[in-house]
Amino acid sequence: MENLKKHYINGQWVEAVTQTLFDVINPADETIAGTISLGSEQDMETAIKAANAAFSTFRCFNTNERINLLQKLLSVYEERFEEMAQAISIEMGAPLDLARKEQAASGLENLKMTISVLENFQFDRISHEGKDKLLYEPIGVAGLITPWNWPMNQISLKVAPALGVGCTVVLKPSELAPLSAHLFAEFIDEAGFPAGVFNLVNGDGPTIGTYLSSHPLVDMVSFTGSTRGGISVAKNAADTVKRVSQELGGKSPNIIFSSANIEKAVTRGVRHCFHNTGQSCNAPTRMLVERSVYNDAVEIAGKVAEKTDVGLPSNEGRHIGPLVSQTQWQKVQSLIQKAIHEGNNLVAGGAGKPEGFDNGYYVRPTIFSDVKNENSIAREEVFGPVLAMIPFDTEKEAIEIANDTPYGLAAYINTENMEQGERVARALRSGNVHINGSSLSLTSPFGGYKQSGNGREWGIEGFEEFLETKAIMGAA
DSSP: OTTTTEEEETTEEEEOSSOOEEEEEETTTTEEEEEEEOOOHHHHHHHHHHHHHHHHHHTTSOHHHHHHHHHHHHHHHHHTHHHHHHHHHHHHOOOHHHIIIIIIHHHHHHHHHHHHHHHHOOSEEEOTTSSSEEEEEEOSEEEEEOOSSSHHHHHHHHHHHHHHHTOEEEEEOOTTSOHHHHHHHHHHHHHTOOTTSEEEOOOOIIIIIHHHHHOTTOOEEEEESOHHHHHHHHHHHHTTTOEEEEEOOOOOEEEEOTTSOHHHHHHHHHHHHHGGGGOOTTOOOEEEEEGGGHHHHHHHHHHHHHTOOBOOTTSOSSOBOOOSOHHHHHHHHHHHHHHHHTTOEEEEOOSSOOTTOOSSOOOOOEEEESOOTTSHHHHSOOOSSEEEEEEESSHHHHHHHHHOSSOOSEEEEEOSOHHHHHHHHHHSOSSEEEETTOOOOTTSOBOOSGGGBSOOBSHHHHHHTTEEEEEETTOO
16 A cells, blocks of 8 residues: 555545654554554645535436446455455454455445445436426535444445445545555545545544534535544534434343343354454443343353453454554443442453453453443443343333433344334334344444434435435426
8 A cells, every 4th residue: 555645635646735644553463554644624625625526527427327437346346355354454453254254345245235226226206196306316525434443334335325326525534444445545546436536535533524524515424433423523514504424322232031042142142242342333232131031141141251262363263353442442441440340240351451462452351240221331332342231020121221321223132022022123212123133234224313323324225315305396
């Protein structure tokens, strides 16, 4: 990656106006994995103007032309897939198997999904009364701000639909994990997208993230990150009344009823909570277990935690790697210590690094039992491999505990009674509900209620975030 210190603006790799260097730290060993230049408001201004100028032409591309460009991008991605997997593993600590099978693979799957939806999407429709014509048109310049925990998933989930419907974009990836974004920009360039259609500026949120989200030439902002960051973006965007689509934090409940296969449900729930070292917004971090099987569940969970291996990202195999940064490590340690201080029962793990790991941001897979839902460990998003286990007595109580959170991104239900499963799913205030281990579907919308956000990604709903609706009266 020869151009790592440059930004990609108007189809060219360009030097930053001011060289403010920022080291990208490999979380596995705390060495420098690369150095980027943090962008300034001037760099962002140039990128926004390039996207704005390109929009007038790109919005007129027909669907087949945009599909062809996305197919070329898909081909480049497939050819350079291993580069992407390696970059993600290095920048945010994903073990190689995870980096290949899920992290890098998500970019491919999102591109394929976008092409599939685009092939059948109706941009011109007739109103239900048959009198008027409804046009779905690209909203304009889309400002995209993406996180470090699933870097390529979030970049591709935003960039592909935006370009697919005819928007132009300015991407600000996380400065903690910019290597994959840099590669993606290379893929875009190699695929032959017109100059100005895709622009990338590295930098931090307070500087160029703020400038991007408040700029009058930016028509909408799609943000994925913390709820605190989302609030800031929404405030920045308010003065220009631009659309804001957000996918924010979570504290997802995993409800296990006594009728479920307890060993299977608990094992699956613990592993899911620890997946990606717990750095997923939809991780099932609160395990609510019916009291009659609660003690068995705690015992099973403790054994699963003890058998969870922590290892180097460069190693093959099924294990968890480090957290992304020293700041994140300190946050997780602080929340673990706070949970112990509040009197929660420590079943497994705890504070400090696992044995044998002096360098790197590694944590011990941790489980607390007998947690009250008002305790900090049940209310704050940890973003690490830390599970809070809470007993309940009735279905009504389970629903009340599950909904007693400012978040509402995902929820999980385990029961052999499918009528109960659907009944509880309807009562939960969350954007996605998974019954008995069902996985995410790329054709169904992903997003949250309450402080987990206000937009949707994936499928048709993900397209609509980047579209305006125009009604032409009497044209049908």
